[in-house]
Amino acid sequence: MKKIIVPLSIICAVLAAGAAAFFFLFGSEGGSAKPSELVGSWHGSQSAELTLRKDGSLTAVNVPTDFSEADEPIKPFTGKGTWKVGERPKLGDQEIHLSLGEVFGSRTGVQVTIMGEGAQDGLSIRVSADSSRGFTFKRSS
Secondary structure, eight states: OHHHHHHHHHHHHHHHHHHHHHIIIIIOOOOBOOHHHHOEEEEESTTOEEEEOTTSEEEEEEEEEEEOTTSOEEEEEEEEEEEEEOOOOSSSOOEEEEEEEEETTEEEEEEEEEESBTTTTEEEEESOTTOOOEEEEEEOO
């Protein structure tokens, strides 16, 4: 009986590890969207608004470009710019690159994370590379 249980236990462990690896690599899709699904108006806290147009142009009002150590938005951008959807990664969320023009004399850009399939959960600007928190936009039209 012992001769059967040990190999059977090893086989079960290998299968469980394989299933976990498969789920990690392929079972957990991140947020993604087609450009047409992103066109429209988005709103966030602190009167932030972002309007993405079909032609790749955008209008931004109080869109944060940087955050303080307390994770509060600073350096909000208001003006015009452009946007482009990045390639869909195999793992993680797809991103949009916003080119916002100049903020305090230097050109700035912001990476926006797409949350959910078709951006159904919104868009998010990460507070920092070390934080999972983000400044979230929800569709308003």
